[in-house]
Amino acid sequence: MKFKSSDLRKWSRIIHRDLSFFFSGMVLIYAISGIVMNHRDTINPNFSIERKTYKIAETLPGKSEMTKEKVLALLAPFGEEEHYTKHYFPQTDVMKVFLKGGSNLVVDVRTGDAVYESLTRRPLIGAMTRLHYNPGQWWTYFADIFAVGLIIITVSGIVMLKGKKGLIGRGGVELVAGIVIPLIFLFFF
Known part of the structure; x- marks a missing residue:
């Protein structure tokens, strides 16, 4: 055959x-x-990040007086009390609170300025x-x-395909263009 x-x-x-x-x-x-x-x-392909800034009206304690209970009270408006993992002061007047799942809260305890950053997975x-x-x-x-x-x-x-639309015709030109364009970007950019 x-x-x-x-x-x-x-x-x-x-x-x-x-x-x-x-x-x-x-x-x-x-x-x-x-x-x-x-x-x-x-x-961000993995997470959707939402930032909320707000002002805390009450006077906040400093680093030495800040307790876990006081931090949990700051998380209450966001419903994040159960997601608390830890907090620390990267600067004297700035407290950062870490939450399960990657969300966090940053508070300037002197001015009351706060930024809540919520992370949710993009399923x-x-x-x-x-x-x-x-x-x-x-x-x-x-x-x-x-x-x-x-x-x-x-x-x-x-x-x-054969003929004018195949490898010998238009298809061949498109094939060469499809090879040359990535090579140009690879070598010149």
């Missing part, structure tokens, strides 16, 4: 289609989380970006299979 180029294109379409459907979820996960990770300086985007950091050995295997699948999808896509 003789193998024809039309057979190669036929099998390329089948492989390309099936692997594309199989890996489409991963492509979307990596694309969306990749966009978020590219903008980490403006978007979907945080989980998606976690995959970029390789969360475990099991993921390494799947990520390697995904990478091989992308190579197969790419090669099957390259040989699938």
Whole structure:
């Protein structure tokens, strides 16, 4: 039996289609989380951070008189009393209170100025970006299979079309452009 180029294109379409459907979820996960990770300086992919500034009207005790009970009273308006872990004074008049989950409260005990910073996990985007950091050995295997699948999808896509739209025509120009542009950024930026 003789193998024809039309057979190669036929099998390329089948492989390309099936692997594309199989890996489409991963492509979307990596694309969306990749966009978020590219903008980490403006978007925290793991946490949503909300800052509230306010003024404490009452007179606050200094470092030596500040007790855990007094700190818990400061946390009451935020409902964070049960999340208290510890407090300390990084400066003479500034107290920092650490809370479970990463939230915190910073209070200038002299002026009463306070900043409450609330951290909440981003459930979907945080989980998606976690995959970029390789969360475990099991993921390494799947990520390697995904990478091989992308190579197969790419090669099957390259040989699938013939003529002016294929590798010899427009497809070849697009292939070269898709290689040259990342190389320009790699070497010149």
